[in-house]
Amino acid sequence: MPAVFRVHPAGHDHGKRGDDGTEWGAAVANGVERRRVGPSLPAPVFAVVLVGVTVALIALDALTGTAVRLLPLLVFLPSIAAGLGSVRQTAFASVWVVLTMAGTFAYVGSEPGDNILAAGFAALFGVAAVLSCRYRVHREEEVYRLRSAAAALQRQIVRPLPLATGDVLVDGLYQPVEEDAMVGGDLYEVAASPYGTRVLIADVQGKGLPAIGTALAVLGAFREAAYREATLLGVVDAMESAVARHNMGATRSGEPERLVTALVLDIDRDPEVEAVNCGHLTPYVIHDGRARQAPLGEPAVPLGLAGLAPEPRHAIRFAFPRGATLLMCTDGVTEARDPGGAFYPLGARLGGWARRPPARLAETLGADVRRFTGTAPRDDIAILTVSRTREIS
Template identity: 65%
Template sequence: MWRSRQRERGRVILPTWLFAVTLVAVTALVAGFDALLGTAVGLVPLLIFLPAIVAALGTTPQTAVASVWVLLTVSASAVFLGGGLGENLGAVGFTAAFGALSVLGCRYRINREEEVHRLRSAAAALQRAIMSPLPLRTGQVIVDGIYQPVEEDTMVGGDMYEVAASPYGTRVLIADVQGKGLPAIGEALAVVGAFREAAYRERTLMGVVDALENAVIRHNTYARHTGEPERFVTALVLHIGQGQGVQAVNCGHIEPYLIYDGRAGQVSLGEPGVPLGLARLTPEPRTSAWFAFPPRATLLLCTDGVTEARGPGRSFYPLEERLHEWVGVPPTRLADTLHADLRAFTGAAPPDDVAVLILHRAQPMTGPARTPAFPVS
């Protein structure tokens, strides 16, 4: 099926060829029926609604062309069919006025669409500026990845990540705020700020997670006072030290993927904890899990903008299947490979925020060898 519309500067417009073909075809169809039926009233004056339709989908020049075209068509019809002077002048005048209003309406629509697009682009640029640029290196790992906030079609989301080279080791955060829009970005920034502070201050990973929980609660308290809905945040927080073991606290987030020794799969972290902001709703405290991250292994963290991306057939993106195919891809190329394949799968830019972190060891490690905790299935 051909695409009836295309994008330009964040707007949806009619392609010129489709506009021209539609304009001529609709005019010929109406005029043909008018001549065939030979009605006393005539169908050609119904074309005055054509500029309004173009104004809803096309550009201002296209709407102006459609208005002039319809005005000429109605004028020619009036001359051809005859009729009273006053009646003809009234029809032509009404057509001209309706066409002018259509042009003004189209200009207003485009201004509004451009304003919304600028706001979305500014919000996405703010998200990119707040997050640490990738790739980056700490004493334990090299981190690459993808960060692609949504700028079109839907409101901006609240995916986030951060990597902190603390005195205790590398702390890694990847998280996703419930909902979309500027309030979601505000909560994301609050979580990132809390993580940056707590990652350097807290000796334990659970201390870092508690600080994130408190940050979400404080932000929700403020949101409640301003009339905004309270939100929760799914998050995965890691601590990577000098040994091969990685400590993880899963707050309702997607478990990490590990590529090692020709195999790929999700790491089993056990039962996930509740998302950030919901700890008071359950008596069960959050727990941490350990898994092996040996030399030459690659660790991939992501948000649901990857796992829930849909292809043309509405099927979900098969991330684990792709990782099995890419076990031989160097970690320095994995981010670009995934990004290109994801765009090819969806047929366009993904409709949701995408955040992916790809980690591999920066130096040889100490400690006994461990076996990666791949799932049994």
């Protein structure tokens, strides 16, 4: 399961220990984590299975009174280890089977030729199992490197939290999904402009590297327009144009067009916040022990659909008093489901945490989502908390 983390710059090495106590190294080289795939079977479990199966087969042979009839089934033990364990475990299982069969045959007085033949077949199956395990481990390492490369690229898209400007402090957490092609396009950014602090949270439709390409286009447009455009609608228009251009290029290369839900805020020393909601989740205002959704009305169309909208987007202002916290998130939170299929009740949960400090609120919410689902997440999760850093005029 991918771990929840605050986004840190690449370039640090981290030593980790698996659940079974075995260590595996993780080095970040050029932003890409590489690891040695450790044993899939904990050592105690491996030992119990190996010895237990061997003793069971020998005991069955002794109890039934037949001469070494079931013991040759041990040749399948290395194959099982090859599919579940490490190369070292598979090699150990192979040697164990050869020695056990040879010793048992010698003890019961089998013909030397039969003894050698049985041990030879066991050794041959063992070698095949070791080679098969080496191939499996190599493939697992390749898949992991590909997943980590995509995740490392995504970590370079979003800056480390917390982010502070003269107006606000933005904290939170980001949880990427690194399974198969499930690296998504959640993103956020904070820009201190001459017109106030602009805050963006967005979610690109789809998964994988193409979604990250769209995210890069949105982020590039936001970072430039946030400083250039005097109005928040001007910033959103620049992002809309960037998504439209990116979709045109994607269509020519055979990729599908992608939409982007986005929420853009403009926060200064005014007690109100200006917002443009492009199909994103409505933020929550947490103040005086209460959590309520900001009164933004119906959201406008996502980025990439402005040409099809019946009317242009518009900005809305809502109260953001001193001491309040804004909470924004992506649909990885609201679309999380419990084992029974029920969606995560974000509004109801926030009411019980309304008096928690912003720094703890995002972590509490992320942990609660994981407990609610009871399984690995199937979508990226981004949660931002926004609080003021200075008095309101």
